[in-house]
Amino acid sequence: AAESIISVYGIDLATGTAWVATSPPVSLDGNTVTVTDSAGVARQAPLYYVGPSQINFVIPTGTATGTATVKIQNQNGTTQSAVIQIGKVSPGIFPLNGSGLVASWVLPVISGTQQPLQPVWQVVAGSLVPLPISLGPSTEQIYLEMYGTGIRNAKNVTVTVGGLSVPVLYSGAAPGYAGEDQVNIGPLPPALAGQGNVNIILAADGQQANIVTVTIQ
Numbered sequence: 001a002a003e004s005i006i007s008v009y010g011i012d013l014a015t016g017t018a019w020v021a022t023s024p025p026v027s028l029d030g031n032t033v034t035v036t037d038s039a040g041v042a043r044q045a046p047l048y049y050v051g052p053s054q055i056n057f058v059i060p061t062g063t064a065t066g067t068a069t070v071k072i073q074n075q076n077g078t079t080q081s082a083v084i085q086i087g088k089v090s091p092g093i094f095p096l097n098g099s100g101l102v103a104s105w106v107l108p109v110i111s112g113t114q115q116p117l118q119p120v121w122q123v124v125a126g127s128l129v130p131l132p133i134s135l136g137p138s139t140e141q142i143y144l145e146m147y148g149t150g151i152r153n154a155k156n157v158t159v160t161v162g163g164l165s166v167p168v169l170y171s172g173a174a175p176g177y178a179g180e181d182q183v184n185i186g187p188l189p190p191a192l193a194g195q196g197n198v199n200i201i202l203a204a205d206g207q208q209a210n211i212v213t214v215t216i217q
Contacts, residue, residue, distance in 0.1 A: 001059065001086065001087050001088060001089050001090040001150040001153060002059050002060065002061060002062065002063040002086065002153070003058065003059060003060075003061050003152060003153075003173075003178075003179055004058070004059050004090055004092075004149040004150035004179055004181075005048070005056065005057070005058055005149040005150075005178075005179035005180065006056070006057055006058070006059060006084075007054060007055070007056050008033075008054065008055045008056075008057075008070065008072065008082070009053060009054050010053065010054075010072075010080060011052065011053060012052060012074065012078065012080075013031075013050065013051065013052060013053065013054065013055050013072055013074060013080065014029070014031050014050040014051055014052055014055065014074045014075065015052065015074055015075050015076060016029060016050075016051075016052075016075070017029075017049075017050065017051040017052075018031075018049070018050050019048060019049040019050070019056075020047075020048060020049075022176060022177060022178075023178070024046035024047050024048045024057070024058060024178055025046065025047060026044035026045065026046055026047065027044075027047070028047040028049075028050050029050055029075065030074070030075035031047065031050040031055070031072070031073065031074050031075060032044055032047075032072075032073045033045040033047060033055060033057045033070060033071070033072050033073075034070070034071045034073075035059060035060055035063055035068055035069070035070055035071075036068060036069045036071070037063045037064040037066065037068045037086060038064045038065065038066030038067050038068060038086070039064045041062075041063075041064070043060035043062065043063065044060070045057040045058055045059065045060050045070075046058040046060070046178050046179075055072060058178050058179035059086065059179075063086055064086065065086050065087055065088055066085070066086060067083060067084075067085060067086075068083070068084055068085070068086045069081055069082070069083055069084075070082050070083075070084055087207075088153050088154075088205065089150055089151065089153050089154045089204040089205050089207055090149075090150035090207070091148065091149075091150050091151045091154070091202060091203070091204040091207055091208070091209035092148050092149050092150050092151075092209050092210055093146060093147070093148040093183075093200070093202055093209050093210055093212045094147050094148050094149070095210070095212055096120075096121055096128055097121075097127070097128045097129070099213065100210070100211065100212045100213045101120065101121060101128070101129075101130050101212070101213055101214070102120060102144075102146055102200055102212035102213060102214050103146065103147045103148070103212075104120050104144045104145055104146040104147065104214070105117040105118065105119065105120070105144070105145045106118040106119070106120055106133055106142060106143070106144060107142070107143040107144070107145060107184075107186070108136065108140055108141070108142055108143075109140065109141045109142075109143065109187070110136070110139060110140045110141075111139050111140075117145070118131075119131055120133065120144075120214055120215075130197070130213070130214065130215035131215070132196075132215045132216065132217035133188075133214060133215065133216050133217060134217045135188060135190055135192065135193045135216065135217070138190075141186065141187035141188075142186060142187055142188045143169070143184060143185065143186030143187055143188070144161075144184070144185050144186055144188070144214070145182060145183075145184050146182070146183045146184075146185065146200070146202075146212075147174060147180060147181070147182055147183075148180075148181050148183065148202075148209065149179055149180060149181050150181070150204070151171055151172075151181040151183060151202075151204050151209075152171070152172050152173050152181045154171065154204035154205045155205060156204070156205055156206075157171040157183060157202065157203070157204050157205075158202070158203050159183065159185045159200065159201065159202045159203075160199075160200070160201045161185070161188060161189075161192060161198055161199075161200050161214070162192050162195050162198030162199065162216070163198075163199075164189045164191060164192065166185045166186060166187075166188060166189065167185065167186065167187075168183060168184070168185055169184040169185065169186065170182065170183065170184040171183045171184075171204075183202065188216070192216045193216060193217070194216070194217070195216045196215060196216065197213050197214075197215050198213065198214060198215070198216055199211050199212075199213055200212045200213065200214060
């Protein structure tokens with residue numbers, strides 16, 4: 001989808017590695033990516049990361065739906081091309097580890113007062129693992145701020161956690177990062193207490209994203 005973050009894999013995509021954390025440029029260490037959409041309009045893509053076997057970039061704003069061509073040019077002027085399909089939405093939720101732990105923050109609200117954000121992860125023996133979420137007493141409500149891409153253009157976003165429907169309070173662009181989307185959900189149903197590792201399933205305009213997980217204490 002337009003304005004979503006994409007990873008391309010291959011060989012000789014770049015001669016070295018370079019990256020930026022914010023404000024991705026359209027030329028990074030001499031590498032460029034050009035997306036030509038179904039209307040024949042060519043636009044240079046903002047680049048987050050370039051390396052010999054992977055390039056991360058943002059599908060340019062205004063890219064039309066349908067078949068598009070991606071042309072990658074490295075520092076030496078060597079080009080490679082691939083064909084992709086651009087949709088209105090292409091939902092993906094960022095995982096924090098190989099087990100699909102959702103990239104999110106926990107927002108507790110106690111007696112109507114927002115508390116500081118809390119992580120869903122912890123580091124154990126050098127590995128990123130779930131930090132179980134406590135749903136707390138009846139006076140506490142727990143919300144999640146999840147992060148992904150390809151979601152902002154959707155008219156209807158739904159989320160289930162552990163098979164239970166959870167209200168979607170916000171779905172759109174996240175502040176500060178090109179191509180990153182944010183989805184705020186909650187409160188989490190009290191019935192999830194004690195369920196342990198549960199699946200989070202998000203659908204944008206009926207298109208399901210990758211399944212991610214969170215652990216409920």
